[in-house]
Amino acid sequence: MSQQIYNTLTRRKETFETIQSRLVTMYVCGPTVYDKAHVGHAMSALAFDVIRRYLEHGGYQVRHVMNYTDVDDKLIRRGRELDVNPIHLAERYIGEFEKHIADLGLLRATVYPRATEEIPRIIALIERLVAKGHAYAIEGDVYFRVKTDGDYGKLSGRRLEEMRAGARIAVDERKEDPVDFALWKAAKPGEPSWESPWGSGRPGWHIECSAMILRHLGERIDIHGGGNDLIFPHHENEIAQSESATGQPLARYWAHNGMMQLAGEKMSKSIGNLVTIEEFLARHEADVLRMMVLGSHYRSPLTFSDETVTQATSALERLRSALRPVTSASGGADAGKAENLERQIEASRKRFLAAMEDDFNTAGALGHLFDIVRVIHQACEQGLAADRITSAQDQLRLLMGVLGLHSERPAAAGDRSAAFIELLIDMRNELRGLKLWALADRIRDRLDDLGVLIEDAREGTTWRRR
């Protein structure tokens, strides 16, 4: 088998082949930084993080670019409402997002370009489009002339006639065609603006991505990603701009993640039904969100609810349960059982890889990881030699790492309670030795209330944080 990837452009799974051998160029649309990011943004970033990790695991080098839209209508409006410079506002939310990237355990992109830092390239690209007759200027605005793009609508499956007919867009009489869209917007007083051949103004939304891709990745890229809400108009327009300018197909594979749903609706800023990344991380560990994303296919919608969060938390705990230090020291089990363990793990590992090769089927892949979890526990029950179990655990840890999951919860910084907890456990075990069960149980219950879970095994007492 070879890597398969679903391509929105063809609406089919296709065999993944890169333009340059062993190098993947991937551009993923990032957020417009006018407000706090929510878990839906995180879902998208996580989905492409996993794709990238798997490609890297397969031996590819990935050149990964994610943009920040740091100038647009919403940012300007927001800045006006709060009476702050929109550029500074963007700066603040970019800072927050950068922290989320670290907190969520996302691999850092190769470059994080910002619209405001790409203005000369954006202007150059627009000039190129104007020179080729694909764009026209009117009173300081520049519009893309959609009718010059013969295959406009190919990504989203739309036809121009139908779009003109059912135009819900407020028609700007100055445009040649209602479907034409802005490449450059003339500045209004007090707005951030840059000088251009058409007067002072700022870029339209779609053009920044075309310009950034051109600069940071080239005329053609392997994967272009983003949420499926961007298919139209954003990605359709990007294709129109880039391909009209270069005469080449922009991206080989268009990959789109499904939307995070909250209470049966898409999570979005405009509806206001959202949970910010900050809120989520204040209550849960980052890997819980990763587990939620891994638990269903990236192209499907993902339901966010108390119950799905709890389920993901428990599932993560289950995965990690197989990685606890091996305490059994018997080692008396026969070699046949050890071989059996290795065989089962190898079979699961192959199924895991096959699932991932099939359009990054993380939910299927996770299922095979849980099979490994079970056989590790079985091996422990059977008293297999510790070194055989440890090597099985190494396999599991490695595959979890491919998905970006950590094998244990990161320790809280500056927490020095461990020594005290162990002191209490020692005291409790003395009480147990004296069969003073009531007192011993009280210590266990009180620690449980504090989030510390005590487990008495034959080999001794262990504890962990809930």
Next chain:
RNA sequence: GGCGGCGUAGCCAAGUGGUUAAGGCGGAGGUCUGCAAAACCUCUACUCUCCGGUUCGAGUCCGGACGCCGCCUCCA
């Protein structure tokens, strides 16, 4: 209205037309344990929204109905 997607157990969710429909969560019973917890074992969808069709054979392909979601306006 146009385009796209989805409907699998109490919940989440995978599923190349073909032996017993993954896995997780939850639940029930058992083993272990002073009691727990964890782990292990057993059980928890004779059936994949419904109705037709193609086929020797369909959750999987085709048509239709119903329901839900996304995009068509800023959106990951």
